Amino acid sequence: MxxxxxxxxxxxxxxxxxxxxxxxxxxxxxxxxxxxxxxxxxxxxxxxxxxxxxxxxxxxxxxxxxxxxxxxxxxxxxxxxxxxxxxKRFFGPEGRFFNLEEVFDSLNAKFFSGLLGRPELTWSESVARRALGHYDAAHNTIVVSRVFDRPSSPRYAVEYLLYHEMLHLKHPVRMRGLRRMVHPREFKDEERLFPQLKEAQAFIGRL
Ligand SMILES: [Zn+2]
The missing domain is CATH 3.30.2010 (Zincin-like)
Structure with a gap:
């Protein structure tokens, strides 16, 4: 079995x-x-x-x-x-052009040996440009802005956004004294492993 x-x-x-x-x-x-x-x-x-x-x-x-x-x-x-x-504005992972669960699973296999537990994944309600993605630890939910769910979005941009939030799952916020370490060094080192990091960041910058 x-x-x-x-x-x-x-x-x-x-x-x-x-x-x-x-x-x-x-x-x-x-x-x-x-x-x-x-x-x-x-x-x-x-x-x-x-x-x-x-x-x-x-x-x-x-x-x-x-x-x-x-x-x-x-x-x-x-x-x-x-x-x-x-x-509660739960919109689900199935967008018009990208399915967040499918993207998550492929990233999980590629970068995390499939070991990350999948949280709730949902597109945002509105086409938010300020909050492009965030991980809500209280609800164990990753929200991705709907602005990425369009044919002109390269898949690597959606992947990068999700990859970043997945690193938040893997590296929970730590305290160093009174400072919250949201993106500690291990986080940033691992983020650099994303192959199209520069292209993705440039695309997001243009958005
Ligand atoms: Zn972050």
């Missing part, structure tokens, strides 16, 4: 996904399912594994899952959360 990584994520719907990548199974479940009874969790595991390995889904499991999702309490909770998250 391959190793399995299961994560609850802040979806606004009851989304579940399963992927087999480099010999490991990755499962993402909506956090709405976090409190689901065990027989529902088993049904979901069965359904996802059946899908992954293209095996038939047992009707009983399917029925349990469907019944749970359509139950009044769950429907109501889904709606509430959708409303609340709408207000």
């Amino acid at each position: 391959p190793p399995i990584e299961v994560r609850f994520r802040r979806f606004t719907s009851l989304n579940t996904t399963i992927r087999l990548r480099q010999g490991k199974i990755f499962v993402s479940l909506s956090d709405l399912l976090e409190g689901a009874p065990e027989f529902v969790v088993r049904a979901i595991a069965h359904i996802l594994l059946a899908k992954l390995y293209k095996k038939p889904i047992e009707a009983a499991h399917n029925l349990r899952y469907k019944r749970f999702c359509s139950s009044a309490a769950v429907t109501r909770q889904t709606e509430l959360i959708r409303g609340a998250r709408g207000n």
Whole structure:
């Protein structure tokens, strides 16, 4: 059996996904399912594994899952959360031209041996030019300005922005006396490993 990584994520719907990548199974479940009874969790595991390995889904499991999702309490909770998250301005990783999760995963493999845990990734609400990217440690979320989600943005610019924020994940802010070390030396040394650093910074400067 391959190793399995299961994560609850802040979806606004009851989304579940399963992927087999480099010999490991990755499962993402909506956090709405976090409190689901065990027989529902088993049904979901069965359904996802059946899908992954293209095996038939047992009707009983399917029925349990469907019944749970359509139950009044769950429907109501889904709606509430959708409303609340709408207000919290969570826009998600899928942009018009770039998918932040896909970019994150490729950088993670290339520069971090795939070892960084993926935080929430989202495009910003507005086309902000002042805050181009930031990592919000409290919500474990990287926000990237939507200004980069356009065909004229080179991929290396989006990659560099995300790479910078990923270095913040790897090197949390340290205190030296009373000073906050946001970009300590190890951070800057590692940032220089990005191949198109100059081009990316020049592009951002022009923006
Ligand atoms: Zn920074």
